[in-house]
Structures are given as C-alpha cells and as structure tokens.
Amino acid sequence: MRASLLPLLAALTLALVASPALAATIELTIDKLVFSPASVEAKVGDTIEWTNKDVIAHTATVKGGWEVTIPPKSKGRITLKQAGAVDYFCRFHPNMKGHLEVSP
C-alpha cells in the first residue's frame, strides 16, 4: 500500500508544479445543438469551457468517462487530466458530437 502511494504523490506534485504555468482555458460555444469548434486541441491541465447559448440543457459526455452538464444560457467546464483523443457527445441529444485532442 505504502509503495503505491509514491507514484501517486509524484504525479500529484508534478501536476501541481507543471499545470499553472501552461494551463489555458479553451472556450467553446454551443449554439442550436452544435459544439463549436467541433474539434479542439488541448494540453493536460487546460480547461475546456462550453458556453451554452441554447434554451435547453446539454451535456458533454465521454462514454465510460467524464460528464459535464451545461445548463441553458450558462457555462460548463472541465480541467483535462488525461492525455489522449476523446469523442464526446450530449447525453440528452446524442446527435450532438465533439472531439478533443489532448496532448501531455
């Protein structure tokens, strides 16, 4: 148990040290059920912020992963913790689709 804590602590420390200097907020909009831009590139530690211009709530959902709820006429955000390419969609309106390319 004790041994497994070390890499976790190391990762945490690294994240704390590494992210403030580089982190950016990437702004996306949702208008008439369209994520725009549909595809964005980001880095681990960046924040994705969606501004929902519609009168209905949406989500940004990664199957088997995270989910952000974005209320109508409001914002939702997530700080990216993992590198990789992810497809996301709106759980309420699965015809809405977006894509993130997250580099380390």
Add this chain to the structure above:
Amino acid sequence: MFIRPTAALAAFLLAGAAPYARAAEKPTDPQIAHIAYTAGTIDIEAAKLAIKKSRTKEVVDFAKDMERDHEAVNKQALDLVKKLKVTPEDNATSQALAKAAKEERAKLAKLKGAAFDKAYIENEVAYHKQVDSALETLLIPSASNTELKSLLETGLKIFQGHEQHAEHVAGALK
C-alpha cells in the same frame, strides 16, 4: 403505440406534401405554431405520466429530460408568437393529435412495470420520428416567417436528439 397521432400526422403530411398540393393545404404560420405547440404539450403530458408511473431510473430520467426540453421549447414558441403578434390557430391536425394522444395516455395509464416502460419508450421513439418527419417535410418548408422557421429548425434538431436518446433508453431496457 401512438398509432392515431402517427396516422393523423401522416395524413396531414401526405395532403400537404403532394407535389401539386393546393395552396390551401399548406398550413399557415398561426396553424404551424399551434401544431408545434400541441405536439410539445403531448410529449410533456406523456412524460408526466411516466414520471408518476415508472420505477425505472433510466425511464424517469428520460421523461424528466423530455418534460424540461419540451417546456423550454414551448415557452420559446409562446414568446415568439407574442413578439410576432401571431395568434396560434387551432386546426384539424392539432385536434386530431390531441384526441389521439389522450386515448394513448389512457392506454398507457393501464399498463404497469416493465410493460409500461417498454410501451412508453417505444412510443417516444415513434412519436418523435413522426414529428420530425412532419417538421422536415411540411412544417418547416411551409413556414413563411424566418424566425418561426428557425425555431422549428432548432426544434427539429432537439427532437432528432430525443429520438436517438429514446432509442438508447429502449436499448438499455432490453
């Protein structure tokens, strides 16, 4: 399920979408507003019944999503007709839809448990399909006001989303 409203919409569709349809068969903006609002209200009523009756989380959550979205869209429709000073006009299609939906709700009300869940969700798939098809082929092309047209176009995307959402829930119930 919802066979009657489906038939009513289909009949309406056929009448209006025929290649040489007379101008009189095309719904007017006040009629379109009324039909769209009525279609929304029908789904809200069905959702309320499901929220009351179902014991399945996925089904209740879905119904709450339907209630919330359709209420928001209907509110926007009311705001728009007020702004445009249009009075929604009752018509045969709205009446047929409302009557058939009332009968369908009575049928659903008699079902319980898994049978209710299945019937409600299958209904939702079929109903949204029909409404989407009516919007796409008749209501949107017939709308003359650009703001009304744009609201219907956004509505279509929302309801296409609902159709897929309902299909996901139907798949999860199996």
